[in-house]
Amino acid sequence: MxxxxDAGLLGCKPSSRPMDSTKKLQLDFGTLMEDPSKYRRLIGRLLYLCITRPDITYAVHKLSQFVSKPCVGHWNAAEKVLRYLKKTPGHGLFYSSSSKPTISIFSYADWAACPDTRKSMTGYCLFLGNSLISWKAKKQNTISRSSAEAEYRAMAQATCEVV
Structure with missing residues (x-):
């Protein structure tokens, strides 16, 4: 909290989602912020929070791409993450002692997700029983020619994590 x-959003309306899925963040997303260090500080704190809050990992990853030249639109998107945190203070990691020791992994790819580079996004979640033990959301290193290729790269990365 x-x-x-610290962001002055204690009296704001909470949000049920950490990021607006209809908005694609780009390098030029409004006017440049007058004080970019404010945005950088917030993103640094959110990155640290991702250690225990995997539900905001994707949103924070997207926002961290713009720390070199943050715009007002990026700040507004970061405030949405804060409003989500306000609504979900009890969310976080839970490790059950009674779950079965089975490994499950789920992967995801968003083909050409970045409007600036056309690179795809990879994401995966690794579970031991009901407990989340590893997760990642990252822009792929190469540009995929199809959604099937992007999905294949995501599955390969997830498989490497299991191994």
């Missing part, structure tokens, strides 16, 4: 308080 300190993050929300």
């Amino acid at each position: 300190d993050l929300v308080n």
Whole structure:
């Protein structure tokens, strides 16, 4: 809650989602911020919070791409993450002692997700029983020619994590 308080959003309306899925963040997303260090500080704190809050990992990853030249639109998107954190203070990792020791992994790819580079996004979640033990959301290193190729790369990365 300190993050929300420090940003001056304690009295704001909470959000049920960490990011607006209809908006594609780009390098030029409005006017440049007058004080970019404010945005950089917030993103650094959110990155640290991702250690225990995998539900915001994707949104924070997207926002961290713009720390070199943050715009007002990026700040507004970061505030949406804070409003989500305000609504979900009890969310986080839970490790059950009674779950079965089975390994499950789920992978995801968003083909050409970045409008600036046309690179795809990869994401995966690795579970031991009901407990999340590893997760990642990352832009792929190469540009995929199809959604099937992007999915294949995502599955390959997830498989490497299991091994």
